[in-house]
Amino acid sequence: MTLEMKYKEKYSEGRKEGRKEERIESIQKTVSRLKKLNIPKETIMQSLKEDYNATQDEIKTYVG
Secondary structure (H helix, E strand, C coil): CCHHHHHHHHHHHHHHHHHHHHHHHHHHHHHHHHHHCCCCHHHHHHHHHHHHCCCHHHHHHHHC
16 A cells, blocks of 8 residues: 555545534534423434434434
């Protein structure tokens, strides 16, 4: 593997990790705002499922 290929691989991995972190932060902010508005948990969970294509396990992690 050339140095350039290693660089591109690491760069790609870094971008993926950054996108993952942004997604988590976005979901957390969404949940927080909806809770402040007294939106029922079931509605929040359905919204996350639709808007973020999140799995049931992910949703439970964020909503609690």
